[in-house]
Amino acid sequence: MDCLTIPATGRTPGVSFDFANGHLRMTGESYPDDVAAFFGPVFEALRSFLDDPDGGPIRFDMELLYFNSSSAKALMNIFQMLETVAKGGRSVTLTWCVEENDESMRELGEDFAEDLRHVVFQMREMPAGGPP
Template identity: 80%
Template sequence: MDSLNIPATGRTPGVAFDFAAGHLRLTGESYPDDVAAFFGPVFTALRAWLAEPGDDPITFDMELLYFNSSSAKALMNLFQMLEAAAKAGRPVTINWCHEENDESMRELGEDFSEDLRHVAFSLRNVPAGGIE
């Protein structure tokens, strides 16, 4: 399956899903005017890829500096798709990257991790200014 690459804008995250390598990445900020319109193609591509047979490991790097509540729901949908893949036996790692002084983002990562039982969830401190 082809990769999915969507450049970041001032309101939407950068999406770099390298399906062949099993490496998924979101960067930047997420507060699009229309969350469904932005994340719809992302959900579609991820669902299609996860439906293909395979058991190669998946790594998802979540490197957002900020996201609104509508984006939080979209992120949870993404995480639930990955959780289902992990529950079915595919190794999945989510790396929740947050700047070392950003307690709010760290706490949000902890909150998300509580709903995921089958993925390996890692909170990663990044030096201030280290996230795109």
């Protein structure tokens, strides 16, 4: 398993999971019409990747500018999967990227971080308009 790439649309995030290098990334906005249909393949690929007992460190860059409550539940499921493997001893770093002055996304990141005990959580500020 090398990569899972899903291009961003107006309603769904871009997904770039480079499994070979342990670099996972989500970008854009997430408010799909059918959350289960969109995130189902993401969960399936991620589970397969995380089940590898010889897996190395994982770096997850979360660069979402907006997501709805249904997407928040899906993200929490992803974070819980990462927390489980981190608890088992695998190195996992989650970088929550927020645009400068976006206090609501910063607070959401802090809320998610409260549930993570074994995942290393980092907040990174981006200039308004997206990643540099």
